[in-house]
Amino acid sequence: MHIQDGVLSPVVCAATGAISLGAVSYSVHRLKQSVGDRTIPLTGMMAALVFAGQMINFPIGAPVSGHLLGGVLAATVVGPWAGCVAMTLVLFVQWALFSDGGLFALGANVLHIAVIGSWGGHAVRLLVQRLARDSHQGIVIGSVVAAWASVMAAAALFCLEFRLSWLSSEIDFSKVFTLMVSFHSLIGLGEALITGVAISFVLNQRPELICRMGAPVRPDAEMSRSAHPTAAAITRTVIAGLVIALAIAAFLSPFASPFDDGLEAVLNKLGIENFQLTNRVPGLLEDYDKIPVPVAAWQSIAVSFAGIGGTLAVFALAWLLGKALPAAPQQLSEAAGE
Amino acid sequence: MSDYLDRFGRGQSMCHRWPPFAKLFAAIAMILAATCVPITHGPLVGIVACVIFFAHTMARIPLAYVGRRLLFFWPTLFLMAISLPLSQAGQKGWLLFVTILVRGTLSFSTALWLVNVMPFDQLLATLRRLRVPDVLLAILSLMYRFLFVLWDELDRMRTARSARLFRKLTLWKRWRSAAHLVGRLLIRALDRADRIHGAMLSRGWDGRTRWIDSRREDRR
Numbered sequence: 001m002h003i004q005d006g007v008l009s010p011v012v013c014a015a016t017g018a019i020s021l022g023a024v025s026y027s028v029h030r031l032k033q034s035v036g037d038r039t040i041p042l043t044g045m046m047a048a049l050v051f052a053g054q055m056i057n058f059p060i061g062a063p064v065s066g067h068l069l070g071g072v073l074a075a076t077v078v079g080p081w082a083g084c085v086a087m088t089l090v091l092f093v094q095w096a097l098f099s100d101g102g103l104f105a106l107g108a109n110v111l112h113i114a115v116i117g118s119w120g121g122h123a124v125r126l127l128v129q130r131l132a133r134d135s136h137q138g139i140v141i142g143s144v145v146a147a148w149a150s151v152m153a154a155a156a157l158f159c160l161e162f163r164l165s166w167l168s169s170e171i172d173f174s175k176v177f178t179l180m181v182s183f184h185s186l187i188g189l190g191e192a193l194i195t196g197v198a199i200s201f202v203l204n205q206r207p208e209l210i211c212r213m214g215a216p217v218r219p220d221a222e223m224s225r226s227a228h229p230t231a232a233a234i235t236r237t238v239i240a241g242l243v244i245a246l247a248i249a250a251f252l253s254p255f256a257s258p259f260d261d262g263l264e265a266v267l268n269k270l271g272i273e274n275f276q277l278t279n280r281v282p283g284l285l286e287d288y289d290k291i292p293v294p295v296a297a298w299q300s301i302a303v304s305f306a307g308i309g310g311t312l313a314v315f316a317l318a319w320l321l322g323k324a325l326p327a328a329p330q331q332l333s334e335a336a337g338e
Numbered sequence: 339m340s341d342y343l344d345r346f347g348r349g350q351s352m353c354h355r356w357p358p359f360a361k362l363f364a365a366i367a368m369i370l371a372a373t374c375v376p377i378t379h380g381p382l383v384g385i386v387a388c389v390i391f392f393a394h395t396m397a398r399i400p401l402a403y404v405g406r407r408l409l410f411f412w413p414t415l416f417l418m419a420i421s422l423p424l425s426q427a428g429q430k431g432w433l434l435f436v437t438i439l440v441r442g443t444l445s446f447s448t449a450l451w452l453v454n455v456m457p458f459d460q461l462l463a464t465l466r467r468l469r470v471p472d473v474l475l476a477i478l479s480l481m482y483r484f485l486f487v488l489w490d491e492l493d494r495m496r497t498a499r500s501a502r503l504f505r506k507l508t509l510w511k512r513w514r515s516a517a518h519l520v521g522r523l524l525i526r527a528l529d530r531a532d533r534i535h536g537a538m539l540s541r542g543w544d545g546r547t548r549w550i551d552s553r554r555e556d557r558r
Contacts, residue, residue: 004415005449006373006441013373028471037543038535040473044480045531051481052488052527053520059512068520077524089478093485096461099407099449102442103369166434179421194517201521209528 002094002109003158005102009165016161017107020088023115027084039082046078047086051093058190068194071117072125072147076139076199077210080122087114108161112154120153120243121146127240136203139210144196151188153246155180353397353455358464365452368393372444377437383444390447397455407450408443415442458482466549476547484530492523 008016031039050070057067070090075083088110094100101109125142132138159177202210353361368390375382394404419438456464462482466475499515507515535543 004418004438004442005369005445006438007418010370010374028473032473037539038531040476040547041480041535041538042528042531044477045484045527045534047477047481048484048488049524049527051485052492053523055489055492056516056519056523058516059509073520073524077528085474085477086481089474089481092478093481095449096458097453099411099446099453102373102445103366103449104373104445176422183421193513194520197514197517198521198524201518202524205521206525209525 002091002101003105003112005104007102007165008105008108008161010104012161012165013104013107015107016111017104020107020110020115023119024084024088024110027081027088027118030081031085042078043082043086046074046082047089047093050074050086050090054090058194068198069113069117069147069151069191070195071113072121072143072150072191072195073198075118075122076125076143076195077202080118083118083122084114087118090114108158112157116154116157116243116246117150120239121150123237123240124149124243127237136207139203140196140200143199144192147195148188148192149243149247151184151191152181153243155184155188156246351396351398351455353393353451356455358456358460359467361452361456362461362464364393365448368448369445372448373441377433377440383440386444390444390451393451394447397451399451399454404447404450408447411446412443415439415446472547480534484527484534487530488523488527491526492519495519495522 031043050068050073053070053073054067071083071087074086077083078086091101091106091109091113095103095106121143124146125139128142128145129138132141159180162176162180199210356364368386371386372390375386377383394401416439419435419442422438423432423435462475462479465478466472496519499519
């Protein structure tokens with residue numbers, strides 16, 4: 001999932017690094033401003049939790065398993081600023097301990113997982129939550145939608161960065177994007193499911209943990225959170241809109257290839273000639289002639305499937321999880337206390 | 339976990355005795371070289387690879403360890419890289435495929451070298467001297483401190499779960515139980531954060547971080 005060094009070009013790494021640096025500095029600034037003295041232990045613990053939570057495997061097929069990303073989860077529990085800082089530190093420690101994800105690609109990884117995951121995820125969740133009148137169901141539905149949208153937005157951004165990294169390359173990138181988008185819509189489904197179940201579990205057992213910071217279920221928390229509630233709301237709506245637009249762009253990216261038009265036609269012809277060459281080789285390469293034909297059709301089918309199926313699945317998921325919450329979660333919290 | 343992480347960080351080789359700044363900047367320079375050298379310049383790539391290999395042997399990091407880490411690392415990078423030629427039906431993109439594989443491998447092994455010659459506390463001290471904000475470093479050191487505690491907690495919870503579990507679960511139930519594991523761990527972690535906060539308060543925590551100056555230690 002993490003981008004390694006060498007995948008993106010140094011210039012793109014520098015640009016994403018600068019954007020992430022700005023976003024994280026702003027988060028640290030807001031964190032310092034908002035602080036009670038408990039922020040530091042809470043954020044540190046949240047970062048450690050996300051790190052440990054990524055060790056939990058979610059089986060997909062026999063050898064393949066996925067894990068939590070955690071941006072939306074962190075933002076839901078400790079708020080967007082602390083969540084962004086915690087996720088950034090998780091990514092940094094993953095590099096420093098496991099050398100997982102590159103050093104120069106750290107900027108891109110932070111942008112995708114920490115900034116989009118926490119800021120964007122928080123904005124989307126609040127938007128959905130408001131629509132559901134701040135109920136517990138609203139929190140769960142909002143976090144499911146936010147988790148999925150943030151993964152898709154990250155995928156769209158990655159496609160863009162990848163394209164900009166290899167401008168001079170002769171590859172038809174729209175097909176690469178198809179693969180990326182299909183792949184990420186699966187990852188996004190997993191992330192949405194994990195985040196939703198985990199949050200609804202915590203809401204069942206200890207609702208005050210989620211409602212204590214960031215999530216404005218209590219009116220007093222809402223009042224103290226921001227001095228200019230309308231300005232903050234506008235900013236949030238803008239960010240949420242941006243993330244949703246990026247998520248939609250993820251589905252459009254395979255269709256729109258703004259950089260290569262004329263060149264592509266030429267290369268296609270060359271490609272067909274190559275393909276006829278390989279056609280003469282019998283045996284092992286025989287399968288190749290079956291691949292190129294479906295690719296064109298497969299592209300639009302795969303994207304439509306990922307788009308429509310994925311969206312439907314997320315909304316079904318959100319609805320089911322919201323439905324599964326009992327009407328009075330408070331009663332359970334005493335029984336479950338350890 | 340502890341023999342997996344940071345395993346050779348306390349070694350006494352030549353590389354370990356370098357000043358921390360030198361280690362950090364040497365690693366950054368090597369990664370920069372590894373990601374910028376064009377793949378078609380074979381000899382240059384070879385030189386970079388040789389320097390990285392030499393650094394590993396100088397730091398007395400066993401080759402078997404490096405190989406094992408690479409074995410775990412390659413599949414993910416390979417999946418990422420193979421999507422290029424695969425999506426072109428095997429016609430184009432092989433050069434880019436090789437580029438990504440080589441660059442990824444080189445920068446991964448450089449990072450692995452840095453991890454193994456620079457213990458985490460030294461990295462923290464270096465970051466502090468590079469004027470990374472105090473709040474960030476305080477959170478980072480707290481995170482590092484309690485990471486291992488949470489891992490142990492997770493291990494205990496997994497043991498308890500497998501002790502309770504006799505049947506093979508369906509996929510959905512396994513997902514749900516894993517997600518509940520995350521949720522339960524979250525609850526325990528936040529409760530622990532509360533207790534830590536209380537303990538910090540009782541020791542006079544006022545929201546400012548104070549560091550034991552490790553500068554002398556670094557120079558040694």
